[in-house]
Amino acid sequence: xxxxxxxxxxxxxxxxxxxxxxxxxxxxxxxxxxxxxxxxxxxxxxxxxxxxxxxxxxxxxxxxxxxxxxxxxxxxxxxxxxxxxxxxxxxxxxxxxxxxxxxxxxxxxxxxxxxxxxxxxxxxxxxxxxxxxxxxxxxxxxxxxxxxxxxxxxxxxxxxxxxxxxxxxxxxxxxxxxxxxxxxxxxxxxxxxxxxxxxxxxxxxxxxxxxxxxxxxxxxxxxxxxxxxxxxxxxxxxxxxxxxxxxxxxxxxxxxxxxxxxxxxxxxxxxxxxxxxxxxxxxxxxxxxxxxxxxxxxxxxxxxx
Numbered sequence: 001x002x003x004x005x006x007x008x009x010x011x012x013x014x015x016x017x018x019x020x021x022x023x024x025x026x027x028x029x030x031x032x033x034x035x036x037x038x039x040x041x042x043x044x045x046x047x048x049x050x051x052x053x054x055x056x057x058x059x060x061x062x063x064x065x066x067x068x069x070x071x072x073x074x075x076x077x078x079x080x081x082x083x084x085x086x087x088x089x090x091x092x093x094x095x096x097x098x099x100x101x102x103x104x105x106x107x108x109x110x111x112x113x114x115x116x117x118x119x120x121x122x123x124x125x126x127x128x129x130x131x132x133x134x135x136x137x138x139x140x141x142x143x144x145x146x147x148x149x150x151x152x153x154x155x156x157x158x159x160x161x162x163x164x165x166x167x168x169x170x171x172x173x174x175x176x177x178x179x180x181x182x183x184x185x186x187x188x189x190x191x192x193x194x195x196x197x198x199x200x201x202x203x204x205x206x207x208x209x210x211x212x213x214x215x216x217x218x219x220x221x222x223x224x225x226x227x228x229x230x231x232x233x234x235x236x237x238x239x240x241x242x243x244x245x246x247x248x249x250x251x252x253x254x255x256x257x258x259x260x261x262x263x264x265x266x267x268x269x270x271x272x273x274x275x276x277x278x279x280x281x282x283x284x285x286x287x288x289x290x291x292x293x294x295x296x297x298x299x300x301x302x303x304x305x
Contacts, residue, residue: 003044006035010049011076014065021069024062025055052076053126053266068123075105075126075270083270087116087128088195089221090259091242092160092287096274099283103273111221113144114193117262121148126267129159131195131257135202145262146304154304155268157261159278163292164196166236166252167229167244174235176252180207188228188237189213191220199255200238241292256294262304275299 010025019025025046026034032042043059050056050063054072057063075082085097086107097104107125109115116128134143145154167188168176174185182204190197192213201211217234219225225237226247244251263271277283278299288295 003041003048006037006041006045007048008076009035010045011054011073014049014054015070015073015076017070019065021065021067024057024064027062028059049073049076051266051269053123053264066123071123072126083267083274084124084126085129085274086119086125087111087130087262088113088259090129090162091222091240092162092290092293093129093259095287095290096159096277096283099277099280100273103270110191110193112191112194112197114195114198117144117148120262120264121150126270127261127263129259129261131162131259133195133199133202133257140258141260141262142304148262149264153265155263155265156302156304157263157271157275158297158300159259159261160287160298161256161294161296162259163241163253163256164199164238165241165244165254167226167239167247168236168250168252169229169232170248170250172250172252176236178207178252179203179254180209182236183209185235186233187213187216188219188225188234188239189216190225190238191218195257196222196225196238199257203254242290245291 028039028042028046032039046055046063052072054069055063056066075084083104084107085104089111097106107119113130113132116125116130119125120128130141130144132144133140137143141156145156148154166176168174204211217228219228219237222239222243225239226243226249228234229237229249230247241251284295287293
């Protein structure tokens with residue numbers, strides 16, 4: 001049995017609950033004897049799972065299932081590292097994920113920056129896309145990402161700058177110029193925990209308006225916001241410029257925001273296909289052709305501070 005096959009077998013057993021979080025697995029020599037392989041093969045299998053964030057330890061000590069290790073083990077497919085991605089909805093991100101083939105899996109559940117941060121903190125995701133503004137510090141993303149992994153470092157990968165604003169009907173029949181003109185209008189609202197909803201709520205409060213999402217039109221995505229406005233179900237909604245133009249709607253600029261990926265460094269290897277796709281010149285050209293996206297800093301990395 002090779003190390004890749006053994007790692008896949010161990011990952012399956014961990015995900016199935018044979019070993020719980022905090023429990024030590026057999027020593028390297030014991031495992032080698034049990035499965036009929038060399039100690040070196042067993043050590044390499046353990047090390048691969050450690051590097052993927054399933055285990056902690058060294059060949060000279062015992063390997064232990066880390067918190068969230070069982071969830072990470074689910075992402076191990078026969079030695080192939082699949083990046084589990086959560087977080088914000090974005091048309092350009094969807095294009096990027098499709099370009100990676102099967103190397104990236106979008107985690108099931110509600111999309112949104114806050115939910116993505118929660119899934120990353122629980123070990124249910126390896127990375128999350130986010131665009132969150134911290135009012136207290138006046139900074140984007142870093143204050144929300146830096147404590148997600150219990151004090152362990154978090155990498156932030158800059159994907160692009162994008163323009164968000166108010167999507168309104170062609171010709172702007174309601175005469176909406178800014179957020180202050182939304183009073184009394186039916187609004188398309190993104191779900192709780194999405195960065196776009198938090199942005200709109202903050203801006204409405206600053207304009208002296210009370211956000212009332214329960215009285216608006218639910219919209220699960222940026223495309224759904226555009227659809228709600230196009231069909232007349234809502235007078236306006238917060239969304240990226242690209243969906244407004246693709247639907248033939250008018251759009252009022254509000255903010256340019258950094259759209260970034262918060263990444264667990266232990267999953268850096270799993271993120272390589274996504275980072276490679278992001279750097280591809282053909283894909284860069286397709287993304288840059290989408291209205292409202294600036295890729296001039298695309299791919300830059302830093303640790304959240």
